[in-house]
Amino acid sequence: GTKLVEVKGLKKHFEVENKQILKAVDGLSFDIYEGETLGLVGESGCGKSTTGRTLINLYHCTEGQVLFNGQDVHKMNSKQKKAFNRHVQMIFQDPYASLNPRMTVTDIIAEGMDIHGLFSKKKRLERVYELLETVGLNREHASRFPHEFSGGQRQRIGIARALAVDPSFIIADEPISALDVSVQAQVVNLMKKLQKEKQLTYLFIAHDLAMVKHISDRIGVMYLGQMMELTTSDQLYDHPLHPYTKSLLSAIPIPDPNIEEQRKRDILEGEVPSQINPPSGCVFRTRCPVATDVCASSKPDWTEVEPNHFVACHLYS
Numbered sequence: 028g029t030k031l032v033e034v035k036g037l038k039k040h041f042e043v044e045n046k047q048i049l050k051a052v053d054g055l056s057f058d059i060y061e062g063e064t065l066g067l068v069g070e071s072g073c074g075k076s077t078t079g080r081t082l083i084n085l086y087h088c089t090e091g092q093v094l095f096n097g098q099d100v101h102k103m104n105s106k107q108k109k110a111f112n113r114h115v116q117m118i119f120q121d122p123y124a125s126l127n128p129r130m131t132v133t134d135i136i137a138e139g140m141d142i143h144g145l146f147s148k149k150k151r152l153e154r155v156y157e158l159l160e161t162v163g164l165n166r167e168h169a170s171r172f173p174h175e176f177s178g179g180q181r182q183r184i185g186i187a188r189a190l191a192v193d194p195s196f197i198i199a200d201e202p203i204s205a206l207d208v209s210v211q212a213q214v215v216n217l218m219k220k221l222q223k224e225k226q227l228t229y230l231f232i233a234h235d236l237a238m239v240k241h242i243s244d245r246i247g248v249m250y251l252g253q254m255m256e257l258t259t260s261d262q263l264y265d266h267p268l269h270p271y272t273k274s275l276l277s278a279i280p281i282p283d284p285n286i287e288e289q290r291k292r293d294i295l296e297g298e299v300p301s302q303i304n305p306p307s308g309c310v311f312r313t314r315c316p317v318a319t320d321v322c323a324s325s326k327p328d329w330t331e332v333e334p335n336h337f338v339a340c341h342l343y344s
């Protein structure tokens with residue numbers, strides 16, 4: 028496939044209290060292909076959202092590079108930035124907090140269209156009606172306010188808002204985590220349908236593997252600001268290599284009692300260490316059931332151990 032996004036050695040560090048450095052994103056390298064969904068998972072605080080925000084230049088990067096269609100997103104002039112801001116949209120975790128409660132649905136959805144001067148006043152409302160139908164709502168909803176909707180409906184409004192400017196790349200930051208389980212699948216199915224219709228590329232961020240399974244072509248697993256493993260969804264579920272991925276998978280309940288028995292052994296213990304003082308060597312070593320001496324003294328390389336399967340672990344290098 029064609030690379031839409033190329034991430035090269037990306038770091039985003041924040042200075043916190045007492046001049047300490049918090050390494051939120053610490054050396055990521057991966058590509059996102061046109062038309063795919065790349066799932067990005069890891070426990071909360073592992074740097075997923077910061078990665079998303081740095082990818083689209085909401086944050087400057089500390090080091091490294093992000094190319095979008097070959098263009099460095101952290102080195103754009105204002106004209107390039109404006110075009111980029113249209114191509115790239117975000118869908119947020121909390122549809123309650125991300126919609127302005129004082130704006131009507133029409134004004135929420137049309138805000139980006141207005142900023143980019145995309146539609147005349149007359150066409151604007153038609154466009155909003157069309158978008159509402161696209162996301163499974165209807166024109167009667169246009170004059171209402173966010174509080175009149177359920178969580179799932181609000182996320183649909185958030186999706187309509189993102190689609191309004193005809194983007195090619197959407198970063199969905201935990202778009203279903205705040206929703207009832209019964210509604211999650213509906214939103215995922217809607218996103219899949221829209222992806223096909225509009226040739227969208229997604230970065231789909233979630234905190235557990237169960238949520239990304241049905242939408243992702245490939246999945247990247249993050250831990251403490253670093254990528255542990257990245258491969259196709261099938262490969263990741265059927266043949267995970269990294270000990271952290273294996274422990275995340277063991278947390279997903281499986282109906283078959285025999286398999287359940289097997290997987291229980293991998294369940295993760297201990298707390299996530301601080302990003303201010305991450306462990307030396309492999310950052311996962313303080314929780315890794317198979318760590319050895321070399322894991323403390325040297326950081327494992329990000330290695331393509333088989334085609335399209337990347338792992339950072341001494342067991343495979």
Ligand code: SF4
Binds near residue numbers: 309311312319322341
């Ligand atoms: Fe575990 Fe060592 Fe692999 Fe890290 S490098 S995941 S500590 S075995």
Ligand code: MG
Binds near residue numbers: 072075076201
């Ligand atoms: Mg987050």
